[in-house]
Each structure stands twice: as C-alpha cells, then as structure tokens.
Amino acid sequence: MFNGQRVLPFDQTKCQNSAQCTATFVAGDSRVNLFLGLTTFHLLFTREHNRLVSRLQRINPHWTGDRLFQEARKIVGAQIQAICFREYLPKILGSAFATTVGTYRGYNPTVDSTIANEFTAGAFRFGHGMIQEFYPRIAENNRTMPGFNFVEGTLHSDKLIFNGGTDPILRGFMQTPLKRPQRLTPSITEQMFGSTDLGTINIQRGRDHGLPPYVKFRQLCGLSNPRTFDDLSREILSTNAREALRRTYSAPDKIDFYVGAVLEDPVVRGLIGPTLACVVGPQFARTRDGDRFYFENPGIFTRIQLAEIRRSSLARIICDNGDRITQVPREAFRLGPMVSCAEIPQMDLSKWKE
Numbered sequence: 001m002f003n004g005q006r007v008l009p010f011d012q013t014k015c016q017n018s019a020q021c022t023a024t025f026v027a028g029d030s031r032v033n034l035f036l037g038l039t040t041f042h043l044l045f046t047r048e049h050n051r052l053v054s055r056l057q058r059i060n061p062h063w064t065g066d067r068l069f070q071e072a073r074k075i076v077g078a079q080i081q082a083i084c085f086r087e088y089l090p091k092i093l094g095s096a097f098a099t100t101v102g103t104y105r106g107y108n109p110t111v112d113s114t115i116a117n118e119f120t121a122g123a124f125r126f127g128h129g130m131i132q133e134f135y136p137r138i139a140e141n142n143r144t145m146p147g148f149n150f151v152e153g154t155l156h157s158d159k160l161i162f163n164g165g166t167d168p169i170l171r172g173f174m175q176t177p178l179k180r181p182q183r184l185t186p187s188i189t190e191q192m193f194g195s196t197d198l199g200t201i202n203i204q205r206g207r208d209h210g211l212p213p214y215v216k217f218r219q220l221c222g223l224s225n226p227r228t229f230d231d232l233s234r235e236i237l238s239t240n241a242r243e244a245l246r247r248t249y250s251a252p253d254k255i256d257f258y259v260g261a262v263l264e265d266p267v268v269r270g271l272i273g274p275t276l277a278c279v280v281g282p283q284f285a286r287t288r289d290g291d292r293f294y295f296e297n298p299g300i301f302t303r304i305q306l307a308e309i310r311r312s313s314l315a316r317i318i319c320d321n322g323d324r325i326t327q328v329p330r331e332a333f334r335l336g337p338m339v340s341c342a343e344i345p346q347m348d349l350s351k352w353k354e
C-alpha cells in the first residue's frame with residue numbers, strides 16, 4: 001500500500017534518497033512505466049492476482065502459499081488470453097477474425113508459436129497509430145477533471161500515485177472514442193524521441209530486420225500487385241496518402257512494409273487494413289494453437305472452471321481492481337452506456353474448491 005492505493009513494488013534503484021526519488025514501478029515487463037495507461041493495466045492485473053489469492057485461500061484453506069500463487073497465476077493468464085481472443089482481437093480484426101484466427105481446434109504440436117519477425121518489427125506496431133495527443137480523466141459522478149497530454153503521461157508513474165489513482169484514467173479510457181484515422185500523432189513524431197521519431201524508428205527497424213517491402217506482403221496476402229500508386233486505391237482510399245507515397249517513394253515496390261500497411265483503411269468492422277490483418281491474425285492463431293497451456297486446451301481447466309473463465313471480462317477486471325470503480329460499459333473496449341458493476345458477470349471461484 002502507498003498513499004492509500006495498492007501499487008506495484010517500487011524500483012529501489014530509482015529512489016536512493018528522498019531528494020532524488022522518482023516513483024518507478026517494477027513489473028514483469030520493463031515497459032511498465034512507459035505510459036500511465038499501461039501502468040494502470042499492470043496494476044489491475046497484479047491486483048487481480050492478489051484478489052484471486054485471497055479468495056482461493058478462503059475456499060481452500062489447506063493450499064500452501066505456493067499453490068495459491070500458481071493457481072492464481074494460471075487463472076490470470078487464462079483471463080488475459082480470454083480477453084485477448086474474445087474481446088480484443090475481434091475488434092481489431094473485424095471480419096478478418098474468422099478467416100485469420102478462426103475457431104480453436106485444440107493444441108497442435110506442429111505449430112511454431114514463436115513471434116514472427118514481420119509481426120514484431122512491423123505489423124503489431126500499428127498500435128502506435130492509436131496513441132492520442134490528449135487523455136481526458138473523469139472523476140466519480142462523471143465530473144471531468146484535468147486530463148493529460150500523452151507526453152505528460154509517459155515515464156511518470158508518480159502521476160498515478162499522487163494524482164487520483166487508476167480510476168479517472170480508466171473512466172477516461174472507457175468513455176473516449178478511438179482516434180480515426182490512426183495516424184502517428186505529434187507527441188511521438190515531434191516530442192518524445194528527440195531528433196528521431198517513432199515512425200522513423202519503426203521504418204528503420206523494419207529495414208534492420210530485412211523485412212520485405214509492402215508490395216511483397218500484398219502478394220502473400222492475395223492482394224493485387226500495384227504498378228502505379230493509384231493501383232493502391234482499393235486499400236489506401238485517401239488520395240492525400242497516395243500522393244504522399246508518390247512524393248516519398250520512387251515506385252510502389254519501394255514502399256516500406258510499415259508505411260504501406262498502416263496507411264490501409266480498416267477491414268469491415270475492424271481497425272486495421274487487410275495486409276496487417278493477414279500478418280496479425282495468423283500470428284495470434286499460431287500463438288494460440290502452438291501453446292499447450294492455452295486456456296481452452298482440454299485438460300488445462302475442468303469444464304466447469306472453463307465456463308467460469310469464459311465469464312470473465314476486462315470490464316469485470318476493472319470493476320474488481322480499480323480503486324473504487326462502480327460503473328463500466330458492458331464491454332470495456334466498446335463505448336456504451338455505463339452500467340453498474342453488479343450487472344457484469346463474474347467468475348464463481350467455488351469451482352476451484354478441492
């Protein structure tokens with residue numbers, strides 16, 4: 001506990017004396033302090049782990065500390081997978097979800113679940129286009145309170161601890177629409193990276209990693225092979241964007257994968273274009289199908305426990321682990337009327353009684 005909040009452990013090396021002390025958290029991923037939103041989600045899932053441990057301890061008083069830790073860890077891993085495959089990916093991939101991820105058919109030991117270079121060095125960085133310039137914060141009873149510019153929210157975990165905790169940030173997220181189109185915002189092109197910028201870094205990283213050009217991915221994904229920049233007009237609708245490509249590249253086959261891919265308009269009911277969907281979807285399918293511990297693989301949980309995991313949701317995680325959240329939209333990733341947390345389904349942990 002710190003300042004009345006349940007927080008992560010502090011990085012002691014960043015606070016050797018009170019005069020030069022920055023509030024920096026440690027977590028399983030070194031990016032935990034990168035952005036207040038990300039820090040908030042690290043906090044939520046750590047709190048969920050501890051919440052599950054206390055509940056499971058009441059249900060199974062004979063379990064050892066180790067057993068409680070491992071069972072809670074297993075459930076949180078399953079909840080994250082459930083949120084990823086049932087709530088997040090369908091919204092990112094829209095109509096491409098069924099064709100690129102599809103239904104789960106059990107563990108397949110021949111599937112290589114490691115991350116593809118083109119996914120991490122290029123495709124999944126589409127998320128950089130989702131970053132917004134300004135994040136509103138919303139207090140209890142829907143009162144607005146000062147929000148923060150993206151850059152103010154980076155590497156500033158102190159703002160979480162001393163400035164209202166998780167809830168105003170979470171309410172702001174749940175009630176702010178996505179940015180469209182998802183172009184890189186000035187914070188990350190002009191402010192955060194000194195003389196370079198995140199778009200440039202992504203392009204250069206793709207080249208470092210030897211990613212083939214955008215047109216090669218189009219071919220692999222069954223799209224047309226463009227001879228002119230206007231041949232891209234089915235996927236890149238904006239004439240301004242095609243004009244900018246024409247000014248920047250000598251020919252369509254010179255376009256960097258990252259640039260062409262993020263300029264595509266989204267697939268039906270999705271948020272990314274067809275070339276990105278064709279790299280992102282199959283990656284998640286392999287991550288799932290080649291994972292013996294994927295939560296829906298028979299034998300990982302009992303059938304009754306699995307039914308409970310399927311009742312979990314990001315909205316429920318927010319209700320249970322925010323500082324004092326009482327209302328959420330039914331689906332945390334979708335704008336909608338705020339309903340009482342009492343209306344959000346929750347797991348019945350008595351199914352873990354032994």
Ligand code: HEM
Pocket residue numbers: 034035038119120121124125126127128130131198201202205
């Ligand atoms: C919160 C704001 C974010 C910031 C400031 C940020 C910044 C960065 C930076 C500096 C890198 C390293 C680039 C390099 O050296 O190649 C990176 C990598 C990456 N980012 Fe982001 N990012 C953010 C959000 C996101 C989001 C929302 C996504 C996806 C949905 C994403 C996906 C990735 C991926 C896949 C990599 C490559 C990771 C790896 O190869 O290990 N990022 N990001």
